[in-house]
Amino acid sequence: MNLPDRIAFTIPGTEFAVYWYAILITLGIIAAVVIAGLCAKIRRMPKDTAIDLCLAAVPLGLIFARLYYVLFELESFTTFADIINVRSGGLAIPGGIIGGFLGVCIYSLIKKKRVMGYADIIAPGLALAQAIGRWGNFFNQEAYGVAVTNPKLLFFPFAVRIENCALDGCECTVAQHGHLATFFYESMFCLIIFAVLMFLTVRKKMKHNGDIFLVYALLYSLGRGVIEGFRTDSLMLGEHIRVTQLLCAVIFVTVVLIIVIRAILEKRAGHVLCAMDYDEYYIPDDSKNVEEVTAEEDLEHSDSDDDEDETEFFEDVEDGDGVHTDSEIENEDSTVTDTDSQD
Numbered sequence: 001m002n003l004p005d006r007i008a009f010t011i012p013g014t015e016f017a018v019y020w021y022a023i024l025i026t027l028g029i030i031a032a033v034v035i036a037g038l039c040a041k042i043r044r045m046p047k048d049t050a051i052d053l054c055l056a057a058v059p060l061g062l063i064f065a066r067l068y069y070v071l072f073e074l075e076s077f078t079t080f081a082d083i084i085n086v087r088s089g090g091l092a093i094p095g096g097i098i099g100g101f102l103g104v105c106i107y108s109l110i111k112k113k114r115v116m117g118y119a120d121i122i123a124p125g126l127a128l129a130q131a132i133g134r135w136g137n138f139f140n141q142e143a144y145g146v147a148v149t150n151p152k153l154l155f156f157p158f159a160v161r162i163e164n165c166a167l168d169g170c171e172c173t174v175a176q177h178g179h180l181a182t183f184f185y186e187s188m189f190c191l192i193i194f195a196v197l198m199f200l201t202v203r204k205k206m207k208h209n210g211d212i213f214l215v216y217a218l219l220y221s222l223g224r225g226v227i228e229g230f231r232t233d234s235l236m237l238g239e240h241i242r243v244t245q246l247l248c249a250v251i252f253v254t255v256v257l258i259i260v261i262r263a264i265l266e267k268r269a270g271h272v273l274c275a276m277d278y279d280e281y282y283i284p285d286d287s288k289n290v291e292e293v294t295a296e297e298d299l300e301h302s303d304s305d306d307d308e309d310e311t312e313f314f315e316d317v318e319d320g321d322g323v324h325t326d327s328e329i330e331n332e333d334s335t336v337t338d339t340d341s342q343d
């Protein structure tokens with residue numbers, strides 16, 4: 001097993017090193033915004049929704065990811081400069097998700113729309129971002145699990161070798177052993193969550209506003225809770241309780257309770273509560289200001305290429321090979337039939 005280098009490259013002419021971790025987190029955020037844009041389209045949200053949500057969620061997410069880490073490692077931080085120096089490492093995903101969610105809440109208050117619809121379009125991209133970002137731990141040689149001493153099991157992706165193992169008296173430093181590649185397990189698990197959520201979103205399988213996010217919370221808390229148990233670097237509450245495991249348990253139970261209580265209330269009420277509404281976030285054309293509409297009309301009349309595009313667009317839809325294309329999603333009629341057939 002070769003050992004990775006945490007530095008991707010150094011900016012020429014300077015000593016400023018760019019870490020793989022930073023590159024992967026950035027790639028994760030970009031992927032999350034692209035996926036959120038796709039999901040927003042399916043939910044008929046305005047074009048800029050994904051970018052707006054990114055601007056609302058990412059800064060708060062990063063701040064809370066750091067706060068969560070610092071709060072449970074207080075003894076390692078003496079000055080404020082230490083706390084804000086993220087380059088020394090220490091961002092915690094659960095804190096990031098809490099902060100990001102707070103940002104989304106603020107956005108929904110400004111827009112006066114239900115927050116869970118926004119959470120729905122973010123969840124799949126978030127899972128993908130986590131799958132990508134976790135590889136930062138591979139390059140940093142961190143977030144690994146307990147020591148693996150059986151030489152037959154010393155292969156990647158089951159185990160990884162760690163150069164400067166942080167554990168006192170760990171066997172791996174003595175005998176070239178490795179550790180469980182917990183970062184890899186979590187990355188793969190997040191990829192599966194991403195695939196499940198995309199399937200549910202594209203096929204419009206969910207009945208309730210917020211269901212996609214609830215599925216994300218349920219699956220991630222379950223997977224992370226289990227994988228956390230194999231890690232050696234968990235933030236601890238007292239001597240025995242892993243903070244993240246406790247949080248995962250609370251989230252898992254809460255989501256199950258929400259689903260059960262909602263089902264009971266629905267049975268009593270005789271109809272779906274918090275129903276999914278694909279028109280909820282849609283802003284009809286007549287709300288645009290008059291100048292904008294006139295400008296668009298002018299374009300339509302003057303540009304003959306536009307007409308050609310439209311013809312192609314309808315041909316695409318009629319071809320209907322069973323694969324969901326962007327144009328299929330855009331086409332109102334086909335979406336309506338889609339939903340009907342699945343009820």
Ligand SMILES: [Zn+2]
Binds near residue numbers: 162165172173179
């Ligand atoms: Zn070790």
